[in-house]
Amino acid sequence: MMNIKLYLCFVAHIFSFHVVLVTSAANQCVPVLDNKCTSEPGSYNLTRFPNALGHSDYTASDGEFHQFLNLIDSSCSPSLLPFLCSAFYPKCEPLTNTVLPPCATECVKSLSQCSFLFAFYGFNWPSNLSCDRFSDGSHCPQPGVSTCSTDVKKYTEKPCLEYTKKAATNTSTYWFGTNYNAVCPKGSATSFNCTNSRQGTADSIASRLQLDLSQLDRTVNITYTHGEGSYQSCGSKFRVWNGNYIEVQPGDGVYKAYDVHQFPRIQWHAAKSELDSLIVYDVGNLYVHGIYVNIVHGEISSGQVLKSYLHPIPPQTEPNPFAFLVFKQSSSLSVSDATKQMLLQTTDLAAITKTLELTGPVALNWINVVRDPYAIEGLVDLHIADLCPYLETEALLKHNRSFIHSVTLLDVALSVTFNPSATTYTSCCSTHTVTAKTVTLKSLTPTYVDTADVRTEAAPTISFYKAGLISLNRVADTYTLICIDPDVSKSHSPIIHWMVTNIPDGNIQNGQTVLPYIGPMPPPGKNHTYFFLLYKQPSPVDASTVDGYAGPHCQGRCLFDINRFVADNHMTLSGARWMIAHNDAYIRHLYVTQRGMDEHAICHGVSGYSANCHESVVVVG
Secondary structure, eight states, rough: HHHHHHHHHHHHHHHHHHHHHHOOTOOOOOOSSSSSGSTTTTTTTTSSOOTOOOSSSSSHHHHHHHHGGGHHHHHHTTTTTHHHHHHHHHHHETTTTTEEBBBHHHHHHHHHHHHHHHHHHHOOOOOOOGGOOOOOOOTTTOOOOGGHHHHTTTTOOOOHHHHHHHTTTTSSSTTTTTTTHHHOOOOOOOOOTTTTTTOOOOHHHHHHOOOOOGGGOOEEEEEEEESEEEEEETTTTEOOOEEEEEEEOTTTTEEEGGGGOOOEEEOOOOOOOOOEEEEEETTTEEEEEEEEEEEEETTTSSEEEOOOOOOOOOOOOSOOOOEEEEEEEEEEEOOOHHHHHHHOOOHHHHHHHTTTTTEEEEEEEEEEEOOOOHHHHHHTTTSSOHHHHHHHHHHHHTSOOTTSSSTTTOOOOEEEEEEEOOOOEETTTTTEEOOOOOOOOOOOSOOOOOOGOOOGGOOOEEEEEHHHHHHHOOOEEEEEEEEEEESTTEEEEEEEEEEEEEEETEEEEGEEEEEOOOOOOOOOSSSSEEEEEEEEEOOOOGGGGGGGSSSSOOOOOOOTOOOHHHTTTTEEEEEEEEEEEEOOOOHHHOOOHHHHHOOOHHHHHHHHHOTTGGGSSSSEO
């Protein structure tokens, strides 16, 4: 009996000690009992009650924690167990008797990644674990851009707001920030990739727009969609085969201008009595793309348009942020015509918010956009800039030619236009009639020509101007124009079809014609490509030296060493056009009438030709 009494006393002693451990004194760290929270990497051994859910001991905490075991075992989210442990058994720091509270970021990740299992397990997420109750302290994982997706923000916007503030104040993200000197080496500040009105200032989005982000208290949802389509740019047609759906998250991804050319769906949370304004702004180029006021309940369609939406048309190939800023109004705005006119003309964001008496921003989102052919055409349509030579550079570099170098960057728009008059000629016993027409060489795609339309007697009209701002596109340098056929020899040493040097101020009529224009005369076989190349020359070219770059007995035209000629005269390729011709009826006509070649040999195998065909001439329209 004594042994039994001793045993009972021992059990009672152990039980009383256990109760002390699990209830603990207020604000005191106690050991974490053995459960899932002590078996994972990064686990800890001290906690404290009451926890964030109001549980005062393990009994209450364990009972509620148990309902999550199926979700935990499913491994639906790596954030689930750390979040639940911090909520039910928060880590306690023994030196300060303080706990590390649950993290909002881990809460929203858990919900967004595991909610698809709720119905399967018949589970409802408890209201006392609503993510809105939590914040992200310094001990929490840093919120990423994924916390700004719609699927995550529906649980709480707090992590997205924290990420937005951090991303908007980062000075190393964009070309106008700390990377400016790397993106824009010395001497390139006037190029469209590098034009910066705040040069010398390493900007973030917030500093560039002089934004106070302390009032950010919500997010703005933006979605772009577009289907298949096509558009014209720089005289060529571009086809877009695939549609797109873009949910804009602050600075996530890089998109082409065509991807965002349609007006997006825009919405944010707002009280029913609240009136807001939305300003759409090109951060890199400091340009207003839209102003909407008197917006009710965060629905853009309810607002008044002061400046209609203009889709992004960035001139940069570097990612350029295109921002959507929501501001609060103190009352309904009645904007006079004079004020509206001022708002249409200004690009000063601070002046706009001051004029309209706006506070904020209370919401901010942005998308990164880069230049594409659609943006280039938009700049031309608005009479802002002509950047087609940059597209032409891409097209030119696709030609594998020794005189086209990988570092080539065209900066002059070259126009080559033929205006052949009507004529008639006979070729291989057929009479051909050429009508008067205009033939302009395309800038991005090959122009296939009939040689009669580009014959010697129809020398082309040449004009050119500088790429960039249309208001400043006057050519003030001196140039040399060379037309070559590089396919004429196996050595790829071209024949010169035309050369005019020392062309001043973009006026070819005032240049020095070294070799007059002669039309294409390709031999039978493959097509020949004829390049019109415009070179910027830093000093006058001595025309008497040209013959020295050609082969013997070539009169300065054939076997021309164009690379040596360009290098010796320190020239830079600035503009280009090209056309493709083949051995056609007009060439056969020239072979017989000008070169005196045997007609039977030239015309053998041509449809309708026979040795006695001159007795019956066929007329070809």
